[in-house]
Amino acid sequence: MEDVDYLDGLYSYAMILTRNRREAEALVSQAYARAVEKLGHTSVFAKRKSEFFRSLREIWLEHSEGHRKADNHNLNTEEPNAYVTENNHDVSRIRSCEDSRTKHLRAAIHALPLSLQEIIVLREHEEFSHQEIAAVVRCSVEAVAAQIVKARVYLKSHLGSNRSIPIFHR
Secondary structure (H helix, E strand, O other): OOHHHHHHHHHHHHHHHHOOHHHHHHHHHHHHHHHHHHHOOOOOHHHHHHHHHHHHHHHHHHHHHHHHHHHHHOOOOOOOOHHHHHHHHHHHHHHHOOOHHHHHHHHHHHHOOHHHHHHHHHHHHOOOOHHHHHHHHOOOHHHHHHHHHHHHHHHHHHHOOOOOOOOOOO
16 A cells, blocks of 8 residues: 555545645645655554554644634634634535435534544544554543444434444445
8 A cells, every 4th residue: 555545534534623625635735744754664554554644633733732822812813703614614515515324424423522533533434443543642542442432322322223324435
């Protein structure tokens, strides 16, 4: 598997974190460059894949922390609803292309807290092991397992008895 084969998964993960197409694209680009620089010629598949996702998450956290600090200093200079409007537009545009079952699933996933969203996407969509997820989100394997169970219980209750709704398309 080539490094570029991770880009679709990285983009999906970035969209979960940012909910903004432009930010997700920039995040993937930065994460890809950082991971390639860090890994060099390491050929272990699992390590490379985990490092790409870990780099993406770290850059997002750094970026988010920078925005929180800037927001605290510039409360009077920014339009308060600009970010929400842009995000809602991007999410709406993406959702308009999906069928109703997928829309229902995405709504259920987006209703999860962000920490559960990213863990369930890494597990179900990217097929990461518990150990790989723990390395990406920097927590224990036991915490990952508990969060996966919690996310699945919520999704099952939110999706109800409609068994025709797949958790993820692979």
